[in-house]
Amino acid sequence: MNKCEVKEHWGIVYVPDKPPFPLHQQPTVKVHAAVIDPKHANTLVRKLNQILPLENLRHVKRVRKQVLDEGGIRLSMMLCLADESDDTQLEIIPQEIVDLINLYKLETFITKVCKYAPISKEEWIEQSKLWPTSYHPPTYNISGITGFSEEESLSVCTFMKQALDLSKCECQIVNAAIIVDPSTNYIIAHARDQVNSCSCFINHEHDVMVSCLNPWQWCNENSSSCSWHPLRHAAIVAIENSSERDRRLFPGSGLDESTDHLEHDLMLKKQKTECVKKEVVDSQSNNSLTELTxxxxxxxxxxxxxxxxxxxxxxxLVHQRVKRIFYAFPNRKTGALGSVDRLQGEKSLNHHYAVFQVMLPQEKNPLINI
Ligand SMILES: [Zn+2]
Known part of the structure; x- marks a missing residue:
């Protein structure tokens, strides 16, 4: 975890792809494996990678090589996941793997491999005692993972302060979202949760109506004084506003409703490389003529x-290819980026963003000030 202290005791904490575990208590999963003849190793690896690539265990090496006390080596191969509760059940092995076992006359056994990729050399050494894994130090160059510059830290704090201000109105506290282009520090879009409270009156305390904290509240009939919307959470509305901005700034490059998905993708890819000049009206840029893509x-x-x-x-936000997400408060019951789940570590997704928690000075917490 990388922490960067900034002015007024703000902090930016990286939320890693997997929860932290003690070095000697790395979570494991059970797998079916088999001892193999070294001369079949290459063929079997190729076939297994075609039949069952094991996306979430990419960090685990398919073959384990052991040097035997009596001399010589023994190769074992990871075949597929095993049932966590009930071992030795051959029938849970996919048929293609069973065919391979029969063809090569493999003797299977159940063993454990580490569930998550190592995030340090120490973890990698520890994990490899069980079954070899690969360790790749982070290669993606997302500014912040290895430390924010002072200038960038101040930008992060400034935008988070704006989000905090946006989250408060006279009688409600809701979630707020601000989408920023970090290459220019322009605000692309902003939004608040679209919930309505009918219980506003003088001296009424703030209603905390954060949609992401209560994603099922809209179907609760008892909340008669408020109306929660199942979809219009701040992030979703901000994405909608960002799309609206694109349509406004790039008219004519919009997509016809009838365009099918394939054409839709091709057109978006083409637009990605298009460069046009537009007059940008932005709160921070004062009507400047800017070359925009x-x-x-x-x-x-x-x-x-x-x-x-x-x-x-x-x-x-995965679908939108967002680069980084900054949030101030954890969402203990339904948070998907550190509290309950870690979507940023889901290997099967085709995009991954970096996630940070911005630690606020106590007096900036709106739940303390109200
Ligand atoms: Zn939400």
Whole structure:
């Protein structure tokens, strides 16, 4: 975990792809494995990678090589996942693997491998005692993972302060989202949760109506004084506003409703490389003429959220190709980026963003000030 202290005791904490575990208590999963003849190793690896690639165990090496006390080596191969509760059940092995076992006359056994990729050399050494894994130090160069510059830390704090201000109105506290292009520090879009409270009156206390904290509240009939919306969470509305901005700034490059999905993708890819000149009206740029490329969704953008998003919002931000997510408060019950789940570590997804929690000085916490 990388922590960067900034002025007024703000801090930016990286939320890693997997929960932290003690070095000697790495979580494991059971797998079916078999001792193999070394001369079949290459063929079997190729066939297994075609039949069953094991996306979530990419960090685990398919073959384990052991040097035997009596001399010589023994090769074992990981075949497929085993049932966690009930071992030695051959029938849970996929048929293609069973065919391979029969063809090569393999003797299977159940063993354990580490569930998560190592995040340090120490973890890698520890994990490899069980079954070899690969360790790749982070290669993606997302500014912040190895430390924010002072200038960038101040930008992060400034945008988070704006999100906090946006989250408060006279009688409600809701989630707020601000999408920022970090290459220019322009605000692309902002939004609040679209919930309505009918219980506003003088001296009424703030209603905390954060949609991501209560994703099912809209179907609760008892909340008659308020109306929660199942979809219009701050992040979703901000994405919608960002798309609206694209349509406004790049008219004519919009997509026809009838365009099918394939054409849709091709057109977006083409637009990604298009460069046009537009007059940009932006609160921070004062009508400047700027050369702009139509963004591909939210590629390269950051989003600031007051509360950690729920699964729906976190997934929408994957689809939008957001680069980094900053949130101030964890969402203990339904948070998808550290509290309950870690979508940023889901290997089967085709996009991964970096996630940070912005630690606020106590007096900036709106739940303390109200
Ligand atoms: Zn949400």
């Amino acid at each position: 139509r963004p591909y969704l939210c590629t390269g953008y950051d989003i600031y959220l007051v509360w950690e998003p729920c699964a729906m919002c976190a997934m929408a």
